[in-house]
Amino acid sequence: MTATKLLRHETILAVLTVIALAVLASLSDKFFTVENLLNQGRLMSEVGLVALAMTFVIVTGGIDLSVGSILGLTAILLGVFWKNLGLPLPLAMLAAIACGTFAGWVNGFIITRFRVPPLIATLATLALYRGLAEGISEARSVRGYPEWFFFFGQGEVLGVPFQLWLLGLATVIAAVILGLTPFGRATYAIGANETAARFSGIRVNATKLWIYTAAGFLSALAAVVFVSRVTTTRSDMGTGLELDVITGVVLGGTSIFGGRGTIIGTVLGLILIQALKNGLSLSGVKGDGTIVVIGLVLIGAILAGALFDRNRGG
Amino acid sequence: MSAASPAIGRSNLHRFLSGYGQEIVVLLSIVALFIVVGAVNPRFLSDNNINSIFAGNAYIAIAAIGMSMIIMAGHIDVSVGALIGVIATIAGTLAVAGYPVWIAWTVPILFAIMVNAGVGALVAYTRIPSIVVTLGMLSILKGGLITATAGEWISGMPVEFMIAQMRPFGIPSAVWFMVGLTIVAALFMRYTDFGRAIYAVGGNMEAARAAGINPERTVVGVFALHGFFAGVAGILFATQLQVIQSTVPPNLELTVITASVIGGVSILGGTGTVIGSTLAAILFACIGSALIFLNVSAYWLRAVLGLMILATVLADMARRRRAR
Secondary structure, three states: OOHHHHHHHHHHHHHHHHHHHHHHHHHOOOOOOHHHHHHHHHHHHHHHHHHHHHHHHHHOOOOOOOHHHHHHHHHHHHHHHHHHOOOOHHHHHHHHHHHHHHHHHHHHHHHHHOOOOHHHHHHHHHHHHHHHHHHHHOOOOEOOOOHHHHHHHHOEEOOEEHHHHHHHHHHHHHHHHHHHOHHHHHHHHHHHOHHHHHHOOOOHHHHHHHHHHHHHHHHHHHHHHHHHHHOOEOOOOOOOHHHHHHHHHHHOOOOOOOOOOOHHHHHHHHHHHHHHHHHHHHOOOOOOHHHHHHHHHHHHHHHHHHHHHHHHHO | OOOHHHHHHHHHHHHHHHHOHHHHHHHHHHHHHHHHHHHHOHHHHOHHHHHHHHHHHHHHHHHHHHHHHHHHOOOOOOOHHHHHHHHHHHHHHHHHOOOOHHHHHHHHHHHHHHHHHHHHHHHHHHOOOHHHHHHHHHHHHHHHHHHHHOOOOEEOOOHHHOHHHOOHHHOOHHHHHHHHHHHHHHHHHHHOHHHHHHHHHHHOHHHHHHOOOOHHHHHHHHHHHHHHHHHHHHHHHHHOOOEEOOOOOOOHHHHHHHHHHHOOOOOOOOOOOHHHHHHHHHHHHHHHHHHHHOOOOHHHHHHHHHHHHHHHHHHHHHHHHHHO
16 A cells, blocks of 8 residues: 555545635635634544544544543543542542543453454443443532633643644654554554454554553543533533544544544544534534534545545456 | 153253343343332332333334344444434424324335435445444434524424324323334344345345345345334324424434344344344333332433443353354
8 A cells, every 4th residue: 555545535635624724714704813723723622632542443443432421431530539539639630531541441351352343342331431420420510620720621832722732742642653653553454454463463452452542541631621621520521522533533534444544634534524613603504504514524525435445446 | 752852842942042032131121120129119010100111112112123123234323313303303393384194294204214225325335334324414414403493392283193192992002103013023024035134134245145135225125124113213202292302312322222232133233133122122211210219310320221231242242152
């Protein structure tokens, strides 16, 4: 597989994104302002962080439907550790992130140890983790976090929102790992042919376990940013997040069958979705009309990709 | 001859038990739940409560029949909750606008069949995985519904439209539908060529093709059938209360998929029965109701569901490993 072939989908996507940005900018003069773009980046960060890990997951041929529930559970645990157990907030943050990471590890353990298909394993934990969040919180929200905590979701460094720095850093790390390291090559190999990967000495289970654990970790990180941005903790946080994340990743050219996909593609997919959401609402399309467009774009992009593949493959 | 017959009897029983093991486990769980919870709190066994358990959740059981067929064919549909919401809204709108009730009942069902046949065609002929197509459909249906209704509720439907509230022979019609459709679907899956083709395609698509089955047409057909069941579920959902909240019932698709999986439909495709999924849907409804009567916070319901799916799936995997 040559680089040009790999980048073909990303090129189409980049062109699409530029066209979308240009059209949206001409529809509304509020769209292409620095303030609006930075604000949109802020809104994109939580989905973005999770999407980075989801790219690895889907490249191995797996899927993780439980990320939204892990986010919700982490958010609730953060509130409970701090308010009900009286831990200092920094410690509560670390403990909650550790729990979210553990939730991701449990996914990986079920998938690798018991050979449960990822779709079903994470469907079960989607219900389980959300159920734990609901049971623990009994639908009570936690408020009254100290002022310094809001930095993670509302603060700025050098004029750029904090979480955009975080997302940028995580993106670079993810892109390097997936593109340039043996771990990344193992990830592709597992997705292309798991049995072959196993026979060529790749530690398939360990690699997958790491990836699902990372998905838990990044979901937990996103939870802290989310709570800090909206200043309260609720058990329904992150409901449906998995759909946004998977849409972004698949739109970014990662094959749902595994073996193919890049971090650049995922980032482009995320930008396109966020631009569509924002641009359409600025030009007067009501909030939920944009969901329809995103659904159409998802199916259209995959359809185009499938047709391309067929033409090339003969 | 006479000495051999008990052995045959035992092996038949054994075959019956291993063929319907999951269904029997679910059925026994329901019975046990009724006995235990009824002993702790007799009001659990009141007509009112039993009625609300069965009639109030029949639409989930009916949707789970279609979902079971989809999963048996090796696919999945995460948009079914949104589709049921859309169906209910279309039906309610037609009824309020004064169309005859039979139109308000059948047009939405036809719509559901057509939408899902389209989804099935995309899945079958473009080879895009069903999870991706139905994920996109979920966005389209959900967004379209909220945009079209602006979140307003529908009320003032004529009495003759409220089919779920009718009680032929003293039993809610929703229960008649649930039982009737389950039996018809079970016979259909077992005794028709198409039903067996669904199992075959889910078991091994290429082997099915070699056996003369057209897998693409089967997938389109099974999605259309699933649309029919979702359509009926949507009509029952629309008519069981005096208002239709024009939103997508939250997590409905998850409940429906869970019912299919716990009812014994193997997640790997190829096996399972629709009787099991109906029983599992009833079991959930019982658990949800039991939690209330046992004074356990209903907030734990979803965690219980999650644990149940996990346990069922792990048992399924263990059974398969032993079989190998």
